[in-house]
Amino acid sequence: MAMGAPRMNGTAHPLSAIAGHCNAEADEGSMVVVASKDDKHAAEEMSASMQQRLVESSTASTGVDEEDTDAVEMAARMQRRLDVLPGRPHESEPFTIFRVAGPMRDRNRHLYEPQMVSIGPFHRGAAHLRAIEEHKWRYLRDLLSRSSGDGAATLASYTEAARVLEPRARRHYTEPTGHLSARDFVEMLLLDGCFIIEFFLKGEDRASDALIDAAWAMQNVSNDLLLLENQLPFFVLECFYGLATGGLGRDHLVTNLLAKYLTVETPQDAATAKPPDGEIHHILHLYYHWFLPTEDVAPAADNNQEAEDKAFDEWLAKPMDERVPWLLPSASDLKDAGVTFRAKKSPRSLVDVTFRPGDGVLEIPAVESYTNRAAFANLLAYEQSRGRWELQRLMSYVVLMASVVRNGRRDVEILQRAGVFVKGDEETAAFYAHLGELLGGAATAWGPAHDDYYTDLFRDVREHCGRSWNRHRAVLAHDYFSNPWTTMSAAAAVLLLVLTVVQTVYTVLPYYHS
Structure with missing residues (x-):
């Protein structure tokens, strides 16, 4: 059919x-x-x-269409996020203000978090820092009253300047600042920047002020201004200082105002202090520049893959003890190996440690004058934030000191007798040891030791300790010449031995003569 x-x-x-x-x-x-x-x-x-x-074909076709729609919508949302990112592809961000991370911060929060005043977005609004916020408004009023006349800067001038600087300033913080609106961020720049400028101007004028006159408050504010997490970009301070002083620039701000306060406990003299070449990142960067004056060192390798691979291959070709140059023996072991400790006279900086291979003298600058541990820890954190190809002078110094005092009291006593620890401060030794432990992972992560400041020194010390004669001489000096009584006993024993030899010779000579 x-x-x-x-x-x-x-x-x-x-x-x-x-x-x-x-x-x-x-x-x-x-x-x-x-x-x-x-x-x-x-x-x-x-x-x-x-x-x-x-x-089945119809069902599969419908599912694919739905997935394609979701993918397109997700891609559109992500593209909108990419479009608002600052900068351009393959362009490094100008990050200069970091939050300290990892074990360094977890065990030492009091060293990195402000105790009295917050500067910048990281600690803004913290409950224990709210008391100083009212003082910021008072300091803003005082700064505005410093200038008068037709050409004087008004509050509107400061506000407009802060508004222009806001996008650039945001890019210098490693953590997102999106929780602050443009208005809030501009207000933060204005209040914090003017507070810093007025704080130092009041100190220069020696004006009567409850915050300045209270010694504990003055010290706490000064400490908080040297914290890595508590910084403003320096160009913000430079701009506000220019408005407050009628156009005085960066060099005048640095040499005539900040140098009087930031060169304290540094080898740099305030009268001869100069700003660093190039851009100043923030106040802590300026303090680091004066705390560790620039030295003539070999230029760092270029940040490229070829240089990195070459350095890594050279590092792998070294013996194991040279791959880890921070493993310097303790002070007691070095002493047993014939190394003598001395306090260095007129050091260029705290890290100016030298070793004389000829006589085995290790000279270390005395550390009793430097007691601001919060500033020291933040200097160290700032140095590590600069990048792996920068010379790590402070990190190398901390690791050296941590290894030298690893045996505690005995090592401290050796350095005390040498004048390195004038007070025999075991707490200071523990501080170095603690920082050394926290830096252990960071130190090994660097891989090649081309950025270690004491590479040559460590090599010379190991070679000196490897000679058996130096160790025997040290044992001889320790056992027989450590005090006048043992020295007299040793001299008497040597004299007796010489007399015995002479007597033997005179006894034997007549026999051969006959």
Whole structure:
């Protein structure tokens, strides 16, 4: 019979789409097919199979469309986020203000968090710092009153300057500052920047002020201004100082105002202090520049893959004891190996440690005058934030001191007798040891020791300790010449030995003579 609408046991076939297609083919003059019962059964099975395939195909097609739609929407959202990022691809961000991370911060939060005044966005709004916020408004009023006349800077001038600097200032913080609106961020720059300028101006004027006159408050504010997490970009301070003084620039701010306060406990003299070459990042960067004056050192390797691979290969080719140059023996072990400790006279800086291989003298600057541990810890944190290709002078010094005093009291006594620790401060030794432990992972992470400040010194010390004669001489000096009584005993023993030899010679000579 002719195939019109296929029937199964007298009922219409469910695949109407296929039926329509078949009807269309029939209208076009296709041949008539006569099917038996077996043929009808086979056709029914084939139709069911085709129906299942179409359903599966339709379901899969719908799922793909939905996934494609979700992917397009997600890509659009992510693209909007990418479009608002500052800078350009492959352009390094100008990050200069970091939050201290890792074990350095976890065990020493009091060294890195402000105790009295917050500067910048990281600690803004902290409960224990709210008392000083009112003083910031008072200091802003005092700074505005310093200038008068037609050309004087007004509050609107400061506000407009802060508004212009806001996008640039945001890019200097490593953590997002999106929680602060543009208005809030501008207000923060204005209040914090003017507070810093007025704080130092009041100190220069020796004006009567409750905050300045209280010694504990003055010290706490000064400490908080040297914390890495508590900084403003220096160009903000420079701009506000120019408005307050009628156009005086960066050099005048640095040499005539800040040098009087930031050169305390540094080898740099305030009268001869100069700003560093290039950009000043913030107040802590300026303090680091004067705390560790620039020295004539070999230029650091270029930050490229070829130089890094070459340095790493050279590091791998060294013996194990040279791969880890920070493993200097303790003071007691060095003394047993013939090394003599002395306090260095007129050091260029705290890290000016030298070793004389000829006589085995290790000279270390005395550390009793430097007691501001919070500033020291933040100087160290700032140095590590500069990048792996920068010379790590302070980190090298901390690791050296930590290794020298690792045995505790005995090592402290040796350095005390040498004048390095004038007070024999075990707490200071523990501070170095603690920082050394925290830096252990960071030190090994540097890999090649090309950035270690004491590479040559460590090599000379190891060579000196490796000579057996130096060790024997040290044992001799320790056992027989450590005090006048043992020296007299040793001299008497030597004299007795000489007399015995002479007596023996005179006893034997007559026998050979006869």
